[in-house]
Amino acid sequence: MTVTTASGLGYYTTAKGQVNGNLALLDQQMALKWVRDNIERFSGDVRRITIAGEDAGSEAVSLHVISPMSSGLFSSAISFGPTMVQKHLPRPGDLGELSAEFAGQVGCQSDSESSVLSCLRRKDARQLNAVNVSFPFVVDGAFLPDDPLSLWNRSIANPVNYVIGCRSHDTDPGEGQTTQRCHEPEHGHVRGGDLLNRHPTGRRVTGQEPTTDTRYGRP
Numbered sequence: 001m002t003v004t005t006a007s008g009l010g011y012y013t014t015a016k017g018q019v020n021g022n023l024a025l026l027d028q029q030m031a032l033k034w035v036r037d038n039i040e041r042f043s044g045d046v047r048r049i050t051i052a053g054e055d056a057g058s059e060a061v062s063l064h065v066i067s068p069m070s071s072g073l074f075s076s077a078i079s080f081g082p083t084m085v086q087k088h089l090p091r092p093g094d095l096g097e098l099s100a101e102f103a104g105q106v107g108c109q110s111d112s113e114s115s116v117l118s119c120l121r122r123k124d125a126r127q128l129n130a131v132n133v134s135f136p137f138v139v140d141g142a143f144l145p146d147d148p149l150s151l152w153n154r155s156i157a158n159p160v161n162y163v164i165g166c167r168s169h170d171t172d173p174g175e176g177q178t179t180q181r182c183h184e185p186e187h188g189h190v191r192g193g194d195l196l197n198r199h200p201t202g203r204r205v206t207g208q209e210p211t212t213d214t215r216y217g218r219p
Contacts, residue, residue, distance in 0.1 A: 009128055011135035015096030018113045021138040025060060025067075029143075032064075032073040052078035059137070062164075066157040067143050076161040091139045102133040 010024025032051065039046055051074045053061040058081035064070040065077050099116075103109045106127055108119035120128065139147060151157065 009131070009135075011137060012099075012102065013095045013135050013138055014099050014113050014116070016113050018117060020140045020142070021095075021135060022140050022143045025063060025137070025143055028060060028064070029067075029070055029073065032070065036073055047075060049074040050076040050078065052080065054080040057081075063137060063144065063148060064158075065160060065162055066148055066151045068145065068156070068158075069143050071158050074160060076163075078163045078165075080165055090136060095135065095138070098133060098135055102131055102135075105131045105133065 010027065011021050012023065013019055013021035032049070035044075035049060036046055039049065051061050051064060053059075058079040061077050061079045064074070100109065103116045103120070106120070106123055108116050108123070110116050110119070137144065139145070145151070146156075
């Protein structure tokens with residue numbers, strides 16, 4: 001089952017908390033609940049639900065792994081790409097400038113969040129999706145009660161089977177340049193092996209540098 005959510009508008013957040021962000025993650029969670037409640041009708045096993053994602057989806061998977069609200073909804077997770085855990089995520093109140101820029105691009109600027117939201121609800125969905133403003137995941141106190149790395153370091157994560165993989169020349173979306181190694185700390189991410197060694201199951205894992213396209217005749 002494939003779940004698609006809007007990566008920009010799906011994380012829309014207002015500065016004063018009328019919209020707390022992470023709506024796309026909550027949509028994914030509702031899809032997971034549907035799968036849990038209905039998968040047996042499709043000859044599936046509710047005890048063997050696996051979630052997987054690539055790139056931004058990879059980050060989303062890793063956030064479900066540590067979210068207490070996603071506990072019990074899956075038994076295994078796979079992240080294909082630059083996961084997960086950025087060192088620090090903003091809180092909704094930190095995103096006032098992004099919220100104002102988003103509203104301004106569609107003619108909804110106002111000092112009143114209620115007025116902004118009323119205006120946005122009257123806009124065509126295609127116009128909203130065309131806005132060139134992207135919102136990040138946020139620490140909302142519910143889906144993410146704290147910084148993801150802090151949660152992981154305290155072993156607050158769902159005890160599921162977890163596979164992390166990436167290519168050694170994955171593009172870093174923040175810089176627009178390729179990175180020579182996966183999950184470099186200077187790019188704001190945690191190395192996959194370091195992350196898994198903090199898994200709450202207590203099982204230590206070993207990792208190796210992934211195979212590159214060089215083996216297949218590509219640089």
